[in-house]
Amino acid sequence: MTTITSELQAKGAAARQAARQLARLSTEVKNRALLAIAEALDARQEEILAANREDHQAAQVSGLSPAVVDRLLLNPERLSAVAKDVRTVALLPDPVGEVIDMRTLPNGLVAGRRRVPLGVIAAIYESRPNVTVDIASLCLKSGNACILRGGKEVIRSNTVLARVMREAVVAAGVPEGAVQLIENTDRALVGEMLKMRDVIDLVVPRGGGELVRFVAENARMPVLVGGIGVCHTYVDRAADIDMAVRVVHNAKCRRCSICNALDTLLVHADIAEAFLPAIARVWAEAGVEMRCDPRALRVLQEQGTRNKEQGTGNKEQGTRNKEQQGGLGSLKLVPCSDVDFDTEFLALVAAVRVVDSLDDALDHIERHGTGHSDAIISEDYSAARRFVDEVDTAVVYVNASTQFTDGAQFGLGAEIIDSTQKTIARGPVGLREITTYKWIVLGSGQTRP
Amino acid sequence: MTTITSELQAKGAAARQAARQLARLSTEVKNRALLAIAEALDARQEEILAANREDHQAAQVSGLSPAVVDRLLLNPERLSAVAKDVRTVALLPDPVGEVIDMRTLPNGLVAGRRRVPLGVIAAIYESRPNVTVDIASLCLKSGNACILRGGKEVIRSNTVLARVMREAVVAAGVPEGAVQLIENTDRALVGEMLKMRDVIDLVVPRGGGELVRFVAENARMPVLVGGIGVCHTYVDRAADIDMAVRVVHNAKCRRCSICNALDTLLVHADIAEAFLPAIARVWAEAGVEMRCDPRALRVLQEQGTRNKEQGTGNKEQGTRNKEQQGGLGSLKLVPCSDVDFDTEFLALVAAVRVVDSLDDALDHIERHGTGHSDAIISEDYSAARRFVDEVDTAVVYVNASTQFTDGAQFGLGAEIIDSTQKTIARGPVGLREITTYKWIVLGSGQTRP
Numbered sequence: 054m055t056t057i058t059s060e061l062q063a064k065g066a067a068a069r070q071a072a073r074q075l076a077r078l079s080t081e082v083k084n085r086a087l088l089a090i091a092e093a094l095d096a097r098q099e100e101i102l103a104a105n106r107e108d109h110q111a112a113q114v115s116g117l118s119p120a121v122v123d124r125l126l127l128n129p130e131r132l133s134a135v136a137k138d139v140r141t142v143a144l145l146p147d148p149v150g151e152v153i154d155m156r157t158l159p160n161g162l163v164a165g166r167r168r169v170p171l172g173v174i175a176a177i178y179e180s181r182p183n184v185t186v187d188i189a190s191l192c193l194k195s196g197n198a199c200i201l202r203g204g205k206e207v208i209r210s211n212t213v214l215a216r217v218m219r220e221a222v223v224a225a226g227v228p229e230g231a232v233q234l235i236e237n238t239d240r241a242l243v244g245e246m247l248k249m250r251d252v253i254d255l256v257v258p259r260g261g262g263e264l265v266r267f268v269a270e271n272a273r274m275p276v277l278v279g280g281i282g283v284c285h286t287y288v289d290r291a292a293d294i295d296m297a298v299r300v301v302h303n304a305k306c307r308r309c310s311i312c313n314a315l316d317t318l319l320v321h322a323d324i325a326e327a328f329l330p331a332i333a334r335v336w337a338e339a340g341v342e343m344r345c346d347p348r349a350l351r352v353l354q355e356q357g358t359r360n361k362e363q364g365t366g367n368k369e370q371g372t373r374n375k376e377q378q379g380g381l382g383s384l385k386l387v388p389c390s391d392v393d394f395d396t397e398f399l400a401l402v403a404a405v406r407v408v409d410s411l412d413d414a415l416d417h418i419e420r421h422g423t424g425h426s427d428a429i430i431s432e433d434y435s436a437a438r439r440f441v442d443e444v445d446t447a448v449v450y451v452n453a454s455t456q457f458t459d460g461a462q463f464g465l466g467a468e469i470i471d472s473t474q475k476t477i478a479r480g481p482v483g484l485r486e487i488t489t490y491k492w493i494v495l496g497s498g499q500t501r502p
Numbered sequence: 503m504t505t506i507t508s509e510l511q512a513k514g515a516a517a518r519q520a521a522r523q524l525a526r527l528s529t530e531v532k533n534r535a536l537l538a539i540a541e542a543l544d545a546r547q548e549e550i551l552a553a554n555r556e557d558h559q560a561a562q563v564s565g566l567s568p569a570v571v572d573r574l575l576l577n578p579e580r581l582s583a584v585a586k587d588v589r590t591v592a593l594l595p596d597p598v599g600e601v602i603d604m605r606t607l608p609n610g611l612v613a614g615r616r617r618v619p620l621g622v623i624a625a626i627y628e629s630r631p632n633v634t635v636d637i638a639s640l641c642l643k644s645g646n647a648c649i650l651r652g653g654k655e656v657i658r659s660n661t662v663l664a665r666v667m668r669e670a671v672v673a674a675g676v677p678e679g680a681v682q683l684i685e686n687t688d689r690a691l692v693g694e695m696l697k698m699r700d701v702i703d704l705v706v707p708r709g710g711g712e713l714v715r716f717v718a719e720n721a722r723m724p725v726l727v728g729g730i731g732v733c734h735t736y737v738d739r740a741a742d743i744d745m746a747v748r749v750v751h752n753a754k755c756r757r758c759s760i761c762n763a764l765d766t767l768l769v770h771a772d773i774a775e776a777f778l779p780a781i782a783r784v785w786a787e788a789g790v791e792m793r794c795d796p797r798a799l800r801v802l803q804e805q806g807t808r809n810k811e812q813g814t815g816n817k818e819q820g821t822r823n824k825e826q827q828g829g830l831g832s833l834k835l836v837p838c839s840d841v842d843f844d845t846e847f848l849a850l851v852a853a854v855r856v857v858d859s860l861d862d863a864l865d866h867i868e869r870h871g872t873g874h875s876d877a878i879i880s881e882d883y884s885a886a887r888r889f890v891d892e893v894d895t896a897v898v899y900v901n902a903s904t905q906f907t908d909g910a911q912f913g914l915g916a917e918i919i920d921s922t923q924k925t926i927a928r929g930p931v932g933l934r935e936i937t938t939y940k941w942i943v944l945g946s947g948q949t950r951p
Binding site: 067074076077126155156158164166169171172250254255258269270273275293297300302303304306419440442443445446447448449450451452454456457458462463464474475476477479480483489490492494495496497498499500502 | 522524525528535605607610611613614618620621650669699703704718719722724735742745748749751752754848868890894896897898899900901902903906907911912923924925926928929930939941942943944945946947948949951
């Protein structure tokens with residue numbers, strides 16, 4: 054415990070000291086440092102990949118899951134992409150220094166808020182080594198020092214990446230303490246970190262639900278959580294069916310492993326018979342498993358049966374039906390279980406429920422939603438308006454795919470996380486959202502009566 | 503423990519339910535409810551004052567300090583002032599519904615952020631019953647439900663105030679659950695409240711340092727802390743001495759019991775001999791105790807001696823000196839102790855230190871400041887600019903009294919607290935700062951490529 058504490062304390066103190074200097078760096082120096090990082094990542098590829106190979110071999114030997122083993126792997130292409138992302142951050146506008154609401158008060162005081170860095174941001178994450186560079190570059194651009202704590206299984210890669218970045222930024226005029234990597238991989242260390250209220254201004258957990266929950270419940274400093282979402286799309290009775298199929302399919306299948314992907318499909322009863330078989334055909338082809346409530350199941354099964362019955366007609370009709378039936382025939386259709394409506398699938402699986410009204414859809418989302426991204430598909434103005442007004446979620450959509458929830462898509466440039474909390478920032482978190490402001494009051498001797 | 507939990511759970515659930523409705527109320531209904539509260543406070547004065555008399559008598563019998571006994575007292579004037587404050591809140595602009603950054607993206611999506619209430623705000627406070635009405639009315643105006651937990655010694659007053667408010671808002675069309683008072687005064691209850699992450703979106707402790715610290719360290723949901731500050735004014739070598747005396751005196755003495763009052767006076771060595779005796783004369787008259795570092799002490803003692811020596815001159819000179827000496831003679835001058843520079847005095851006491859440079863002043867504030875309000879008095883442009891840039895505090899002043907730190911003074915209308923944290927809100931917290939936003943994305947069938 055003593056060695057844990059001593060590394061944390063030393064690096065924490067160094068980060069605090071660096072933060073004070075970082076806050077005063079010009080955009081020019083910060084951008085120079087970012088470009089230097091990108092160049093160093095390119096120039097020192099071999100050194101980085103060699104360390105990563107060791108992590109990769111150790112991960113394979115220790116029997117980690119193939120998904121984890123793949124996530125931690127760097128190769129020349131992936132590393133080039135990481136360097137490219139750093140160059141993109143250099144191009145983003147610097148949020149620091151912006152002045153908001155500045156005005157002259159009746160007594161002559163000139164008062165306003167100036168945007169400044171938060172100070173020290175800690176990130177606790179798992180097995181992707183690119184997060185090390187990602188967080189460090191976003192913190193640097195926003196004038197924050199960072200304390201990074203990645204997964205044990207990529208400690209060799211992270212150690213080299215942090216060293217490469219430190220050397221690059223120092224050469225560009227940024228204090229060395231700006232990027233701190235905790236090298237001790239003892240799990241107890243996270244608990245100790247979360248007590249460092251005097252050192253860390255904000256902690257960002259990036260990883261699975263267990264990690265996020267642990268950090269949220271144990272941190273004594275502000276936390277920014279996100280990246281986890283049970284996302285709904287509600288197909289209203291007044292939906293344009295073709296649009297609904299396109300949007301729902303995109304929301305599930307464009308990338309099913311990200312947090313803004315559709316998890317639950319809610320369908321109004323009046324449109325269920327027209328819409329459900331249509332989406333089922335597309336999803337059958339894409340290999341999506343539909344976990345249906347009894348009503349959705351009945352609609353889809355009846356449709357299957359009807360297709361079969363109609364299949365006894367003339368030849369042309371029979372062929373067309375066979376195609377349709379073929380679509381539905383290969384569909385993975387299962388009854389939903391209790392937990393499906395509270396599950397973030399991150400896979401080609403969707404929970405499906407038929408509801409009787411907009412109110413039922415709103416109630417369902419209120420009960421099961423995680424406040425990430427939820428959509429309505431409808432041509433009914435009042436239904437769309439009510440949905441927007443009443444759904445309490447970070448990003449609420451009308452007639453669009455929830456896959457758009459992303460900092461770059463919303464014009465924020467980079468993204469630290471998709472926040473599902475209400476304070477600090479909500480939805481996509483860009484550079485501005487990891488800064489704060491201070492009030493500046495310029496007087497000429499004013500005293501308060 | 504079971505009764506604690508059951509009251510908390512029932513009221514928490516009611517508040518959550520009410521929050522969903524409150525978020526959709528029009529400004530008109532909320533203002534009508536606020537005016538109804540104000541009218542009810544006036545109309546039901548006797549009922550409220552009767553309950554308060556019981557609290558007051560019990561407090562006297564139980565031997566609480568006179569300061570606490572006075573704080574919990576309501577009388578017709580104080581209660582009218584409380585009602586007047588509620589009417590003021592009704593006049594403030596409603597932050598809910600404001601739309602920020604709305605724009606059409608290249609793909610035709612119209613996206614922006616709409617300001618919405620946080621949901622449920624909990625306040626944990628001590629012995630002022632006016633806080634009950636204050637927080638409830640600010641929460642109501644901003645569309646938030648509130649859970650109030652005041653001090654045991656005012657539970658009778660708070661119970662009646664909460665009932666009066668509940669009845670008033672219900673008649674105006676606001677859900678009854680909007681204002682929840684926890685009536686169980688068991689101390690263990692606070693700890694239980696702080697675990698209710700699913701119910702409470704933000705907790706605001708209002709009270710002394712011990713309460714604030716306990717809440718900040720134990721809450722599992724976001725916390726807004728403030729109201730406690732060690733505030734500095736630095737008199738630079740290039741200060742206008744008359745202005746410095748006026749501003750420093752105001753910062754300490756306008757009201758010494760509030761969090762933005764001066765605690766530590768830092769004086770540049772080059773100006774100490776001219777400035778310190780001047781402020782000492784004014785402070786001697788006001789009864790301010792100066793707790794001085796050795797250098798400040800020496801300057802003030804030498805000045806006293808010189809006055810005495812010069813007092814042997816001609817009669818006119820002697821009289822003038824006697825006045826000056828009289829001023830300094832009645833001065834409460836004591837050597838500072840180790841803790842004085844880390845103390846919020848809330849009394850006619852100031853810690854005083856002579857520094858050799860602006861850098862020394864900045865270092866002192868970095869080490870001892872609490873990030874509340876800090877000022878420089880200087881005619882030197884570059885010194886003022888460095889002070890503004892480098893002091894990491896919620897409100898940084900040039901040539902003005904720190905007593906201005908206040909929501910109403912800064913044009914925010916009311917104030918919930920003066921935040922000393924960096925996330926959520928910094929400095930004076932108005933209505934807007936206790937809201938959040940949701941992203942609204944209006945499409946026409948867009949899918950993400």
